Amino acid sequence: MNNKVSESEVDAKPDDEDFANIRAWVEEHVGGRVLDIERLVRWRPVWRVEYRKDGIDRALLLKGDRPCTQLYSLRHEMLVMEVLEKHGIGVPHIHGWMDNPEAFAMDWAEGDRDPGLIHTAMENASTLSPERWQASLKYMEELARIHRIPVSEFSHTEAGNPAGAQEIALSQFERQYNLGLEEGAIDATMEYFASWLRRNVPTHRTQASFITGDCGQFLSKGEEVTAILDLEIAHIGDIFMDLACFRGRHPYENMGDIPALYRHYAKASGIELDLPVIAYHTVCFLAFAAIAANMFMNPDKPESNWIEGMLEMVSISRRALEGIAELEGIDLDYSIHLPDPHVSPLEDMAIGKLLNEIDILPVSRSFAEWQRELMGAIPRFLRNYAHYGRWYEEETLREIAEMTGTKPENMAVADEVLKSFIQSVGGSRDADLVKFTHRRMLRLSLIVAGTNDVDGNPLFFRLEPILHMAV
Numbered sequence: 215m216n217n218k219v220s221e222s223e224v225d226a227k228p229d230d231e232d233f234a235n236i237r238a239w240v241e242e243h244v245g246g247r248v249l250d251i252e253r254l255v256r257w258r259p260v261w262r263v264e265y266r267k268d269g270i271d272r273a274l275l276l277k278g279d280r281p282c283t284q285l286y287s288l289r290h291e292m293l294v295m296e297v298l299e300k301h302g303i304g305v306p307h308i309h310g311w312m313d314n315p316e317a318f319a320m321d322w323a324e325g326d327r328d329p330g331l332i333h334t335a336m337e338n339a340s341t342l343s344p345e346r347w348q349a350s351l352k353y354m355e356e357l358a359r360i361h362r363i364p365v366s367e368f369s370h371t372e373a374g375n376p377a378g379a380q381e382i383a384l385s386q387f388e389r390q391y392n393l394g395l396e397e398g399a400i401d402a403t404m405e406y407f408a409s410w411l412r413r414n415v416p417t418h419r420t421q422a423s424f425i426t427g428d429c430g431q432f433l434s435k436g437e438e439v440t441a442i443l444d445l446e447i448a449h450i451g452d453i454f455m456d457l458a459c460f461r462g463r464h465p466y467e468n469m470g471d472i473p474a475l476y477r478h479y480a481k482a483s484g485i486e487l488d489l490p491v492i493a494y495h496t497v498c499f500l501a502f503a504a505i506a507a508n509m510f511m512n513p514d515k516p517e518s519n520w521i522e523g524m525l526e527m528v529s530i531s532r533r534a535l536e537g538i539a540e541l542e543g544i545d546l547d548y549s550i551h552l553p554d555p556h557v558s559p560l561e562d563m564a565i566g567k568l569l570n571e572i573d574i575l576p577v578s579r580s581f582a583e584w585q586r587e588l589m590g591a592i593p594r595f596l597r598n599y600a601h602y603g604r605w606y607e608e609e610t611l612r613e614i615a616e617m618t619g620t621k622p623e624n625m626a627v628a629d630e631v632l633k634s635f636i637q638s639v640g641g642s643r644d645a646d647l648v649k650f651t652h653r654r655m656l657r658l659s660l661i662v663a664g665t666n667d668v669d670g671n672p673l674f675f676r677l678e679p680i681l682h683m684a685v
Contacts, residue, residue: 301367
């Protein structure tokens, strides 16, 4: 369920600042009469605005900034979309910028897409129709056109101007890493990703191009692409990062036959595929996303989706480690299972009561049903952690002591011990660190799920291998 306000409510609720300001801005800058305003379920504030102009009903999408600190300003995405539209790329037309709430307005594009959220995929498995597959192939052709746009066209945006293989591969990741440091989101797992990525840059990749940064996000209707969306982290980098996004997103979002998509892109672009480089950038893409997930879990950030952050952190981190394992030839252990639960009757009783109270909270346009459901997911996780948290922490501390020779007193100290170890050993202990961290993330994933019955659960989808692919 979404937050929705009708024409009469807009008139009757002048104290609702966001809705009133949106209505006033649209009617002044776009024209017509606002009929409906609807707050959508997203990581960020996003509104659908229906209005009538010249006797025709139309719609806009207003996109606001994420609640967590971002790498790029919201204006950056708007400017990028304007450049793409100038070059004939199928992005929605931009109508302009509003200051309160900070957002930019674009035409509403009809079409379907997968929301790309793990908690949504856990409720409704992502599917791919034959029509969506044909649209995906056409998207790859559009992507080849995007990559051919001269980087100079984006000089007035925040896309950057990296030089040399290291910057082309990692300029975006390093920005995310530094932001993560500021936000307290760089734990030992993220520190290991940074260490591995810096040591394994594909040094022969020195061609910089404009890339979407989070590829594969588009609307389709039938077999046609109706709009290319979500260009908030578009930047100058390696085109193979965009191809890596498909592999990183699949199958939470069912992208279909990934090798076939790659081959279609190669045909459309005339560029030869380099699978180890795509595999490297898969790790980079997933590590970037894992840091973002850690930042989403900051309890002090208003409107941040804590439980989606937890789901993404454990699953994406595990898949990034699977990507490293493929490149390094490391075997991983998937035999871990939850033990018998720790009996915690008082905690179970208190959390059960809290859940019952959350379930009866009234919903409104300022507190929608989906927000109530996300709130309830947090105590459900805490109940699982009460049952299995001791097991997770004891196993983690034991394995850290065996690997590093130092036995941490608690989990906070353990993270610092791990960071120091990672920084001191370089690449000499990659196999040990990958195996340990993967086991750790698998245990935490099982706690989030609360069950050993995980067959078909999207939280446990493994990263599909790529190096064997025929090109």
